[in-house]
Amino acid sequence: MLQRLLYSSKAAPLPTPGEEKALVDEIVAHASQNNRRVGVTGALLFFEGQFIQVLEGPGDVLEDVFERICCDFRHEMVRLLDLQTVPSRIFAEWGMASVVDSENASDPLRAKLGSIPFLAGLNAGEAIRELRAAIDEAQIATYEVAH
Amino acid sequence: MRVLNCLIYEHNLSLVLLASLMCVVGSFVTVKLFERTLAETGTAKLHWTLLSATTAGSAIWATHFIAMLGYDPGVPVNFDATLTIVSALIAVAGSGAGLLFASMQQRWLAALCGGGLIGLAISSMHYVGMFAYRAEGVVQWLPEYVLSSIAFAILLSALSIDRLRSHSGKTHPWLATFLLVAAIVALHFVGMAAFAVAPIAGMGTGADSEAFDAMAGAIAVVAMLIVGTGISTNIVELRTRRESQSRLRHIALHDALTQLPNRRHFNEKLQSLCEGLSTGSGRPFALLMIDLDRFKKINDTQGHPVGDLVLARVAKRLTHAVRDSDLVARIGGDEFAVIMPGTDDAAEVGKLAERIVEVLSRPFAIDGNVSEIGGSVGIVLAPEHGRKAEVLTQHVDVALYSAKHEGKGRHYFFEPSLIVELQSRRQLETELRRACMRDEFEVVYQPIMNITSGGYIGAEALVRWQSESHGDISPEVFIPLAEELGLISRIGNAVLRRACSDASRWPSDLTVSVNVSPVQLMDPRLAQTVAQALEETGLSAHRLELEITETALLGNAEKALSTLSRLRELGVRISLDDFGTGYSSLTYLHKFPIDRIKIDRSFIDKLPSDAGSASIVRAITQLGGSLNLSITAEGIETDEQLSFISGQGCDHVQGYLFSRPLKRERAAALFNSRDSQTAAA
Ligand SMILES: Cc1cc2nc3c(=O)[nH]c(=O)nc-3n(C[C@H](O)[C@H](O)[C@H](O)COP(=O)(O)O)c2cc1C
Numbered sequence: 001m002l003q004r005l006l007y008s009s010k011a012a013p014l015p016t017p018g019e020e021k022a023l024v025d026e027i028v029a030h031a032s033q034n035n036r037r038v039g040v041t042g043a044l045l046f047f048e049g050q051f052i053q054v055l056e057g058p059g060d061v062l063e064d065v066f067e068r069i070c071c072d073f074r075h076e077m078v079r080l081l082d083l084q085t086v087p088s089r090i091f092a093e094w095g096m097a098s099v100v101d102s103e104n105a106s107d108p109l110r111a112k113l114g115s116i117p118f119l120a121g122l123n124a125g126e127a128i129r130e131l132r133a134a135i136d137e138a139q140i141a142t143y144e145v146a147h
Numbered sequence: 148m149r150v151l152n153c154l155i156y157e158h159n160l161s162l163v164l165l166a167s168l169m170c171v172v173g174s175f176v177t178v179k180l181f182e183r184t185l186a187e188t189g190t191a192k193l194h195w196t197l198l199s200a201t202t203a204g205s206a207i208w209a210t211h212f213i214a215m216l217g218y219d220p221g222v223p224v225n226f227d228a229t230l231t232i233v234s235a236l237i238a239v240a241g242s243g244a245g246l247l248f249a250s251m252q253q254r255w256l257a258a259l260c261g262g263g264l265i266g267l268a269i270s271s272m273h274y275v276g277m278f279a280y281r282a283e284g285v286v287q288w289l290p291e292y293v294l295s296s297i298a299f300a301i302l303l304s305a306l307s308i309d310r311l312r313s314h315s316g317k318t319h320p321w322l323a324t325f326l327l328v329a330a331i332v333a334l335h336f337v338g339m340a341a342f343a344v345a346p347i348a349g350m351g352t353g354a355d356s357e358a359f360d361a362m363a364g365a366i367a368v369v370a371m372l373i374v375g376t377g378i379s380t381n382i383v384e385l386r387t388r389r390e391s392q393s394r395l396r397h398i399a400l401h402d403a404l405t406q407l408p409n410r411r412h413f414n415e416k417l418q419s420l421c422e423g424l425s426t427g428s429g430r431p432f433a434l435l436m437i438d439l440d441r442f443k444k445i446n447d448t449q450g451h452p453v454g455d456l457v458l459a460r461v462a463k464r465l466t467h468a469v470r471d472s473d474l475v476a477r478i479g480g481d482e483f484a485v486i487m488p489g490t491d492d493a494a495e496v497g498k499l500a501e502r503i504v505e506v507l508s509r510p511f512a513i514d515g516n517v518s519e520i521g522g523s524v525g526i527v528l529a530p531e532h533g534r535k536a537e538v539l540t541q542h543v544d545v546a547l548y549s550a551k552h553e554g555k556g557r558h559y560f561f562e563p564s565l566i567v568e569l570q571s572r573r574q575l576e577t578e579l580r581r582a583c584m585r586d587e588f589e590v591v592y593q594p595i596m597n598i599t600s601g602g603y604i605g606a607e608a609l610v611r612w613q614s615e616s617h618g619d620i621s622p623e624v625f626i627p628l629a630e631e632l633g634l635i636s637r638i639g640n641a642v643l644r645r646a647c648s649d650a651s652r653w654p655s656d657l658t659v660s661v662n663v664s665p666v667q668l669m670d671p672r673l674a675q676t677v678a679q680a681l682e683e684t685g686l687s688a689h690r691l692e693l694e695i696t697e698t699a700l701l702g703n704a705e706k707a708l709s710t711l712s713r714l715r716e717l718g719v720r721i722s723l724d725d726f727g728t729g730y731s732s733l734t735y736l737h738k739f740p741i742d743r744i745k746i747d748r749s750f751i752d753k754l755p756s757d758a759g760s761a762s763i764v765r766a767i768t769q770l771g772g773s774l775n776l777s778i779t780a781e782g783i784e785t786d787e788q789l790s791f792i793s794g795q796g797c798d799h800v801q802g803y804l805f806s807r808p809l810k811r812e813r814a815a816a817l818f819n820s821r822d823s824q825t826a827a828a
Contacts, residue, residue: 063514070511071467078509080512
């Protein structure tokens with residue numbers, strides 16, 4: 001059964017602005033490799049010290065991946081915001097796509113990214129769709145998207 | 148002297164050396180196998196006897212035969228094949244029989260019979276072997292040497308078995324080995340001294356030494372193979388046994404569900420660290436005791452299989468949180484412990500405790516459901532807080548208890564003052580239990596006024612408790628304690644009965660309100676209890692009002708609804724207490740059969756200056772109006788509050804402005820003096 005999960009957490013310790021990209025790249029490089037192997041896809045947003053991550057895949061596998069993430073001390077205050085059975089994937093292309101807020105990004109894009117953490121707590125479905133839209137937009141703007 | 152001469156002048160030294168090697172190695176293995184055989188029972192013992200006898204017999208026989216080949220009588224020599232083989236069989240069979248006797252109960256008997264038999268076997272093997280030895284000369288036997296050789300063999304073998312039987316421990320039984328070597332050597336060389344050959348003139352001289360050397364080598368190789376097989380069987384068997392023992396030990400020291408060390412393992416580790424401290428060689432260490440919060444709820448609502456999965460994941464998370472050198476153990480249902488050897492730095496230990504609390508506060512996703520638990524941690528540092536295992540575990544429990552009672556999801560270091568707090572709390576618990584048995588609670592009544600007429604409409608029953616050691620205890624303290632101790636239903640029922648009884652003596656237009664705890668509301672017998680109280684006291688149902696809290700409705704709405712409906716059928720009225728403090732689900736208020744809402748005193752307190760409170764009060768009164776509910780404002784203390792409230796369409800009021808809670812006699816006197824319709828201060 002395909003499930004989708006959304007959670008938020010805070011980076012610990014908080015990286016300096018210069019370290020953010022490297023931190024996320026390190027996590028994502030390993031994560032996308034792991035995820036592809038087990039049939040999990042998803043996206044990770046890093047914005048102002050906060051992670052917002054979507055994971056989708058078969059229920060049991062998804063729970064295993066999430067449990068491993070819950071053993072990780074590079075972040076804290078892990079809050080599971082949504083866990084649902086879904087008909088199809090939204091991030092099928094990526095083992096783990098990622099977007100990191102950056103000064104180089106366009107203002108509208110940054111505004112969109114900034115709204116996602118707030119939206120996540122209120123309306124998970126909407127937050128996930130916004131994240132997908134932001135990733136597409138970032139790609140068109142050749143703003144870097146890891147995969 | 149003759150023995151020495153015989154050894155030096157009549158033997159080929161290199162073959163003697165080979166024979167000695169054979170003898171020493173053979174004896175070493177033999178003793179090892181004997182030792183093993185003696186330790187076995189049943190059919191295993193027979194197998195080991197067979198293996199030992201074959202090995203021992205071959206080794207002894209080979210020693211003898213090689214030494215024989217090294218003997219140079221100075222005349223041509225031949226061997227009788229049949230007798231030679233018989234001599235080998237005697238060695239094997241005799242050792243086997245001896246071994247069986249060697250396990251007799253009595254040690255001396257075992258040594259005598261078993262050892263004696265082995266000595267005899269060695270001797271018979273030797274002399275039968277000597278008959279097979281055909282020297283072409285005049286053979287002469289010296290009986291005194293024959294006899295003493297046999298005596299030596301028997302005595303030394305018996306001593307060897309005796310030593311072997313008394314040997315215990317992990318070292319090889321060297322003395323028994325030495326004695327066996329001595330038995331074989333003595334028998335052979337003394338026995339050879341008993342034998343003399345004189346050449347017959349005209350016959351060839353000397354043995355065919357080259358052929359003999361080859362034969363000796365071949366025999367040595369074969370015998371070594373047999374001995375080698377014997378010892379390697381023993382080694383392989385020992386290793387499998389050790390592996391299965393270590394597997395058993397692992398099982399005994401680990402928890403099957405989480406694979407963590409178990410309580411026993413933890414105790415052993417703690418004990419050994421404490422012993423280190425007492426001998427002065429040990430380093431300091433920290434002990435953390437972890438108790439899961441809200442775990443029982445998972446077992447209760449999601450079932451034990453899910454609970455077990457959570458425990459297994461908790462174990463993994465803890466293992467991730469600690470350092471490699473720390474020990475994580477599961478010591479009970481949902482209790483875990485961590486030992487941090489070599490650390491007594493409170494800051495470092497506190498950091499680990501925070502990691503533990505953090506990692507346990509993260510959600511668990513299992514089978515599509517999400518469970519949130521949490522953990523409380525108690526900490527002691529050794530030797531700072533104690534040096535003995537019992538003291539440390541007691542103190543860590545005190546710290547854990549404090550962590551749990553100061554709101555859970557936190558860690559607490561042990562402090563001596565915590566013991567005092569704990570003791571005082573324990574005492575309070577005992578007194579509360581006793582008060583409950585003896586029904587020592589007092590019920591007081593706070594009058595409720597009609598805001599328009601200014602007359603009494605009834606009173607709210609409030610419970611009071613005076614503890615022996617602590618004096619007046621606020622309900623805010625003892626009610627949660629009673630809930631935790633499972634006493635709340637009892638107290639609630641006692642108050643209910645008393646209130647009904649007291650109110651039955653008031654004028655019949657006055658009501659009494661009684662608080663009902665969430666636990667009581669979830670009890671399906673509540674309606675029956677209420678009906679019984681009404682019947683016993685003769686109070687008519689419409690004069691009783693039960694006050695419930697919002698949170699009680701949220702827990703299990705269906706159950707609450709069914710209980711409330713039954714109460715309503717009795718004719719009892721229901722009011723919602725502390726309104727506005729909970730989830731404020733104004734929307735589903737209409738689903739429940741409620742007659743009245745009571746505005747919480749925390750809003751009234753801030754009236755009329757606080758705009759937020761004022762608007763909440765306004766919203767509540769409007770809601771009450773639209774749902775046709777009566778509204779009571781609690782905690783009115785000032786005239787300003789009263790005038791604000793009266794402007795909002797509130798029906799009833801209670802508070803210090805009108806009257807403090809009154810003892811039952813005073814309440815009855817007040818209500819029954821018909822003319823006294825003004826408040827008592
Ligand atoms: C914010 C964040 C997101 C992560 N996302 C994933 C992920 O999607 N998949 C994954 O396998 N690991 C992810 N990890 C890493 C895991 O926590 C863990 O380190 C990793 O799965 C261990 O993999 P390994 O067993 O191959 O060493 C994430 C870590 C962090 C801090």
